[in-house]
Amino acid sequence: MSTMRAAVITAPGGPDVLHIQQRPVPALSGPNHTVRVRVVGSALNRADLIQRAGHYPAPPGVPSDIPGLEFAGEVAALAPGVTRWQIGDRVFGLVPGGAHAEYLTTHEDTLARVPDTLDLHTAGALPEACITAHDALRQARFAPGDRVLVHAVGSGVGLAAVQLVRALGGIPFGTARNAEKLTHATALGLETGFVPDTSADGHPSFADAVLAATDGRGVDIVLDLVGGRYVHEGVRSLAHRGRLVLIGLLAGRESPLDLSRVLARRLQITGTVLRARPLEERIAFTQAFAQEVVPLLADGRVRANIERSFALDEIAEAHALLGSNETTGKLALRIAD
Amino acid sequence: MSTMRAAVITAPGGPDVLHIQQRPVPALSGPNHTVRVRVVGSALNRADLIQRAGHYPAPPGVPSDIPGLEFAGEVAALAPGVTRWQIGDRVFGLVPGGAHAEYLTTHEDTLARVPDTLDLHTAGALPEACITAHDALRQARFAPGDRVLVHAVGSGVGLAAVQLVRALGGIPFGTARNAEKLTHATALGLETGFVPDTSADGHPSFADAVLAATDGRGVDIVLDLVGGRYVHEGVRSLAHRGRLVLIGLLAGRESPLDLSRVLARRLQITGTVLRARPLEERIAFTQAFAQEVVPLLADGRVRANIERSFALDEIAEAHALLGSNETTGKLALRIAD
Numbered sequence: 001m002s003t004m005r006a007a008v009i010t011a012p013g014g015p016d017v018l019h020i021q022q023r024p025v026p027a028l029s030g031p032n033h034t035v036r037v038r039v040v041g042s043a044l045n046r047a048d049l050i051q052r053a054g055h056y057p058a059p060p061g062v063p064s065d066i067p068g069l070e071f072a073g074e075v076a077a078l079a080p081g082v083t084r085w086q087i088g089d090r091v092f093g094l095v096p097g098g099a100h101a102e103y104l105t106t107h108e109d110t111l112a113r114v115p116d117t118l119d120l121h122t123a124g125a126l127p128e129a130c131i132t133a134h135d136a137l138r139q140a141r142f143a144p145g146d147r148v149l150v151h152a153v154g155s156g157v158g159l160a161a162v163q164l165v166r167a168l169g170g171i172p173f174g175t176a177r178n179a180e181k182l183t184h185a186t187a188l189g190l191e192t193g194f195v196p197d198t199s200a201d202g203h204p205s206f207a208d209a210v211l212a213a214t215d216g217r218g219v220d221i222v223l224d225l226v227g228g229r230y231v232h233e234g235v236r237s238l239a240h241r242g243r244l245v246l247i248g249l250l251a252g253r254e255s256p257l258d259l260s261r262v263l264a265r266r267l268q269i270t271g272t273v274l275r276a277r278p279l280e281e282r283i284a285f286t287q288a289f290a291q292e293v294v295p296l297l298a299d300g301r302v303r304a305n306i307e308r309s310f311a312l313d314e315i316a317e318a319h320a321l322l323g324s325n326e327t328t329g330k331l332a333l334r335i336a337d
Numbered sequence: 338m339s340t341m342r343a344a345v346i347t348a349p350g351g352p353d354v355l356h357i358q359q360r361p362v363p364a365l366s367g368p369n370h371t372v373r374v375r376v377v378g379s380a381l382n383r384a385d386l387i388q389r390a391g392h393y394p395a396p397p398g399v400p401s402d403i404p405g406l407e408f409a410g411e412v413a414a415l416a417p418g419v420t421r422w423q424i425g426d427r428v429f430g431l432v433p434g435g436a437h438a439e440y441l442t443t444h445e446d447t448l449a450r451v452p453d454t455l456d457l458h459t460a461g462a463l464p465e466a467c468i469t470a471h472d473a474l475r476q477a478r479f480a481p482g483d484r485v486l487v488h489a490v491g492s493g494v495g496l497a498a499v500q501l502v503r504a505l506g507g508i509p510f511g512t513a514r515n516a517e518k519l520t521h522a523t524a525l526g527l528e529t530g531f532v533p534d535t536s537a538d539g540h541p542s543f544a545d546a547v548l549a550a551t552d553g554r555g556v557d558i559v560l561d562l563v564g565g566r567y568v569h570e571g572v573r574s575l576a577h578r579g580r581l582v583l584i585g586l587l588a589g590r591e592s593p594l595d596l597s598r599v600l601a602r603r604l605q606i607t608g609t610v611l612r613a614r615p616l617e618e619r620i621a622f623t624q625a626f627a628q629e630v631v632p633l634l635a636d637g638r639v640r641a642n643i644e645r646s647f648a649l650d651e652i653a654e655a656h657a658l659l660g661s662n663e664t665t666g667k668l669a670l671r672i673a674d
Contacts, residue, residue, distance in 0.1 A: 246600055249600060263584075
């Protein structure tokens with residue numbers, strides 16, 4: 001059996017529990033639409049850190065101790081019955097784990113074709129941010145003209161959301177913890193950025209500023225990557241029939257909810273996670289990404305935002321940097337040259 | 338100009354500000370799809386009390402000082418261009434105000450035909466409860482087999498929801514403040530009823546009981562007519578991808594929200610009000626009611642739950658009784674014999 005190099009979580013803990021080890025190349029098991037991909041580019045996500053710390057077990061069907069949720073690479077082998085791809089095709093997508101290794105297997109319909117204009121190291125840092133933002137916008141029933149407030153606008157998902165909203169005909173607003181994090185987003189099309197004020201009671205305050213910037217009307221959609229009291233302020237920032245999609249909980253696991261505003265404005269709050277989705281939903285969001293987002297990647301209207309690129313051997317260093325919360329954009333991982 | 342008898346809110350205040358006065362019969366203004374209805378039956382709703390107290394101004398286009406949101410009656414006059422109805426047709430529906438009078442006008446598409454099996458006094462107590470429950474179930478994407486938890490299950494909306502869920506192939510659960518209020522709902526098809534426990538900290542507690550009654554899985558939908566801390570417990574009661582529709586705020590205007598549960602279970606919370614809807618939505622919910630609910634009313638699978646019936650002259654007494662919060666089911670109002 002041939003082997004491959006993989007990042008392995010050898011025990012729950014800090015970045016130093018990550019070691020590069022030899023593992024068996026994952027098998028193609030029968031005529032089940034499985035494709036083996038030789039991974040070239042990938043990137044880090046917060047879920048990798050949580051998994052490394054032992055708090056986020058991988059779902060069934062993926063390696064439990066190899067992190068990595070996104071990838072770009074080349075089709076290396078096909079199970080009988082696969083019709084969509086040929087050996088050598090350049091593909092990218094999401095998996096529930098196991099992408100920080102030289103090979104992975106996945107269902108043929110969970111792959112999208114990488115545009116000729118993108119190299120695979122860049123492409124490997126795109127799927128998680130773009131699909132998270134795009135899927136959240138779809139859940140929020142985004143339509144051209146919508147005003148969208150994006151929290152953590154300096155994060156990989158935040159920067160992808162700003163570009164997507166602008167490219168799809170919406171108006172992106174955003175928050176970040178400091179003015180530097182707003183700079184990059186502004187260059188990518190952010191209409192107006194806000195640094196939440198915490199001077200009054202320690203809680204973030206931005207709703208009054210958002211309302212002032214939208215003629216008192218508020219925004220149609222909030223993409224909330226932060227959670228905590230941001231939800232309370234986000235609800236205050238929403239226009240009539242506005243939608244808040246909750247994607248992350250960095251700022252906390254609870255918020256007061258102003259029910260009279262939810263009722264009177266007919267607001268909607270939806271929680272979402274990508275990783276634990278069943279196969280049919282993973283296929284659906286990948287196909288939506290292929291149809292609606294990949295063309296924007298091909299012509300450069302939506303671009304990868306890579307702060308720094310690491311070799312697979314440097315994965316522990318990359319984990320430490322992402323854990324510092326001082327990054328803007330993605331930390332890419334080079335699995336192969 | 339001919340006149341009619343109408344309940345009039347003569348000043349903001351208690352039930353005694355309601356007087357029966359003579360008012361002009363509302364005009365049919367041009368070829369605009371307007372129908373004049375001679376009202377025979379109506380019923381009280383909590384919004385009438387709030388309007389009487391001066392906290393709920395009527396929207397534009399309806400009398401500002403005549404309460405009444407639902408009615409059944411006979412088509413009495415047609416504007417040019419109305420094709421759907423003929424004089425004498427028996428119709429029922431919702432208006433944003435003005436139903437507690439002998440005549441009202443409304444758009445022809447906001448009326449549904451009363452089944453032959455129903456008298457107009459019974460029919461007048463059906464639209465608000467049935468449409469509120471049905472519209473909320475539609476917003477929650479109800480499907481046969483769904484488990485639905487209905488709060489305030491002894492209220493008019495609560496009892497309508499229990500019958501609708503059962504008639505549409507779902508499994509209704511419910512809460513009420515005491516066991517007597519559960520009795521009627523149980524006779525109408527309630528699977529299991531719960532009286533929230535407030536002994537621990539004064540906050541209502543029912544989620545553990547709901548989970549125990551659903552094999553630990555939780556319910557797919559919560560119809561929350563109560564608000565306050567019920568929302569917190571409702572979120573705890575929801576299954577994966579569950580939906581909570583917030584319809585009322587009797588128990589309070591704020592609740593803590595467990596964001597980690599909203600995220601991990603991909604829950605959705607939606608606020609809704611019927612009264613302030615634009616015409617196109619009023620038409621849509623009336624047509625949905627006509628197609629999906631009226632047949633259930635015709636064959637008796639969903640029935641009116643009238644606790645007591647009052648003559649129009651007794652409207653102040655009816656307001657006082659509804660304000661006591663001690664009613665089960667609807668308080669009907671006889672506008673004409």
